[in-house]
Amino acid sequence: MIEARRLHILRAVADHRTVTAAAAALHLTPSAVSQQLAALEQETGHRLVERGAKGVRLTPAGEILLGHTNAVLAQLERAEAELAAYGSGEAGTVTVAAFATGIAEVVAPAVARLAGSAPGIRIRVQDAEGDASLPMLLDRQVDVAVAVEYRGAPP
CATH class of the missing domain: 1.10.10.10 (Winged helix-like DNA-binding domain superfamily/Winged helix DNA-binding domain)
Structure with missing residues (x-):
C-alpha cells in the first residue's frame, strides 16, 4: 500500500x-x-x-x-x-420521523430555514404515524421525532 x-x-x-x-x-x-x-x-x-x-x-x-x-x-x-x-456539526445527516401533518406544518418549514443557515446538514424525513415515531427515537433509528400527544395514546 x-x-x-x-x-x-x-x-x-x-x-x-x-x-x-x-x-x-x-x-x-x-x-x-x-x-x-x-x-x-x-x-x-x-x-x-x-x-x-x-x-x-x-x-x-x-x-x-x-x-x-x-x-x-x-x-x-x-x-x-x-x-x-x-466534527464541528456543520455537516451530517439528521433523520426526522413525523406524521403527515407534522411534515407539512413543522418539518418542511424547518428544513427550508435550515438549508439557508446550515447547508451542510442533510435532512432525511420518515413518515411515521402517531405514536410510531417515539419508539423509533428511543431505538435511535431517527434523531428527531415530531409527535402529538392525544387522549387515548399509549404512554
Whole structure:
C-alpha cells in the first residue's frame, strides 16, 4: 500500500527538482526525504526518480505516479474538510420521523430555514404515524421525532 505522506514527498521533489530543496520545503532532512523516496520505490516496485548533476528528475513511472498523486491528495484534502465539517456539526445527516401533518406544518418549514443557515446538514424525513415515531427515537433509528400527544395514546 502506498502511503499518502510519501506522495507528498514525491510531489515536493517533482516541484523543487532537488532533494535538498524538497526537504527544506517539507521541513525534513534531505536524508529523510531520500529514505521516504526509497520506501516509496519499494512500495511501488518501480524506480521513481533519477539523480543527476543538476538534481533529480522523475522517471516515466514517477511521472505516472505523480499524475495520480495530485488526484489522491486532493481527494484526501476533501475528505479531511468533510470530516472537519462533520466534527464541528456543520455537516451530517439528521433523520426526522413525523406524521403527515407534522411534515407539512413543522418539518418542511424547518428544513427550508435550515438549508439557508446550515447547508451542510442533510435532512432525511420518515413518515411515521402517531405514536410510531417515539419508539423509533428511543431505538435511535431517527434523531428527531415530531409527535402529538392525544387522549387515548399509549404512554
